[in-house]
Amino acid sequence: MLTMHGVSKSFLGVRVLHDVDLDLHAGEVHALVGENGAGKSTLMKVLAGEHVPDSGTIRLDGATRRFSHPAQAQAAGIGIIHQEFALLAHRTVAENVFLGREPTRRGLVDRRAMRERTAELLTELGIDATEGLTPDTRVRDLSVARQQTVEIVKALASDVRVLVMDEPTAPLADHEAGLLHDLVRRLARRGLGILYISHRLREVFELADRITVLKDGRHVTTVPTADTDTGQVVRAMVGRELSAYYPPRARPEELGDLTLTVTGAGNTRLHGVDLDLRAGEITGIAGLQGSGRTSLARALFGAAAFTHGTMTVGGRALRPTSPRQAIRAGIALVSEDRKSEGLALRQSVRDNALLVTRAVPARGRPPAGRGLTALLDRVRLQARGEDQETQYLSGGNQQKVVIAKWLAAHPRVLLFDEPTRGVDVGAKAAIHILVRELARDGLAVLLITSELPELIGMSDRILVMSEGRIAGELPAGAGEEDIMRLATSAGQGAA
Secondary structure, X not given: OEEEEEEXXXXXXXXXXXXXXXXXXXXXXXXXXXXXXXXXXXXXXXXXXXXXXXXXXXXXXXXXXXXXXXHHHHHOOEXXXXXXXXXXXXXXXXXXXXXXXXXXXXXXXXXXXXXXXXXHXXXXXXXXXXHOOOOOOEHHHOOHHHHHHHHHHHHHOOOOOEEEEEOOOOOOOHHHHHHHHHHHHHHHHOOOEEEEEOOOHHHHHHHOOEXXXXXXXXXXXXXXXXXXXXXXXXXXXXXXXXXXXXXXXXXXXXXXXXXXXXEEEEOOOOOOEXXXXXXXXXXXXXXXXXXXXXXXHHHHOOOOXXXXXXXXXXXXXXXXXXHHXXXXXXXXXXXXXXXXXXXXXXXXXXXHHOHHHHHXXXXXXXXXXXXXXXXXXXXXXXXXXXXXXXXHXXXXXHHHHHXXXXXXXXXOEEEEEOOXXXXXXXXXXXXXXHHHHHHHOOOEEEEEOOOHHHHHHHOOEEEEEEOOEEEEEEEOOOOHHHHHHHHOOOOOOOO
């Protein structure tokens, strides 16, 4: 149904796409993978009319098309769902679905028609009102997964035939991603062609019929999923062998003293939390969305403080009631949303890396800026220089700036919440190595991640949360089945 042939595109004299070919069949899920900067999103923006190609052709159902505006692509049946949603939180689902295309009757918006058509689309997707998603639901009251569904319904309302999904599961937990996968399969069975961009190779192999790899703006290979494996795809993406995704775990003799302890602590979201973090150890936190993982990190960091229980840092009693107190005690939080909570995107790499040390000066800490170049080298930052605006870095390099920002404050406890979300496989490997190095240097690391292979591969031990409680502890290398059994134990203290 779709063929893109010889597509090239340059920005300010820099060529980012080099004669790229891509095709798509009706009813197919075709995955597009590659490192950040490989050209995936640019190619899709050409298809969606957001960029005009310098050369190349696009054929839809055999007819040559050239889109110079997104409205032209949308009218031709091409829809794109970006990683960052384009929804109005205070409006209803129906109002978002028909935003800018509201049906009218006698010169007025026909709200009844909007609600009825939205209800029909939700029914077609197998979603009923008992799931909390109705035409009259306010978007702000929906989970991230259900907001993703609204984006899909929005595309279907435009009679889309080719649907581009750019990192659709990046903000979702594993069980929510599974619901989205079921929805994608239903769309494919209806005859839609789906172009699926994802850094999560496991979901690519579960979902896609074919895989296309881009590298440095060039087409590397297109192969049926059944005819390849993860190792071959990784080699095609990064141009080298990744012999192991995760660095070796810590040996018992490498572990140091207790750095942080929590006993019987809780607040409105957490209940009876007991936790020990040891120098040199990576403690993984597993759990379903809403289990309390992020709430735990925020409580330790003083952003949503514990209201009862005890906590010690370095042997001294402390229950921080603000991030400033936590920072002065040596606690750092790499939050799950680096763009809104971790970075000032329009500021330079240097200014971002010095955000903490400038805001919370500490006695005995070196002056802000001293040793910054060595620090950026340590996190293996790839940037044009310290003056480059952070918004122009890849997701992986933005995350490295966040980590550098906290390392400049010389923490003793590092809390990582989804540290590799939305970064490519090469950047993931670099972050994994860096996290392990930090642990070996004596930091106590708490690692929260929704990717179970990452959790298992990185953790020296695993704590599983359920309904705001720690449901149990598992040793390094525990299986996914054991983790999920505890995650669904409703906080009954299974061990």
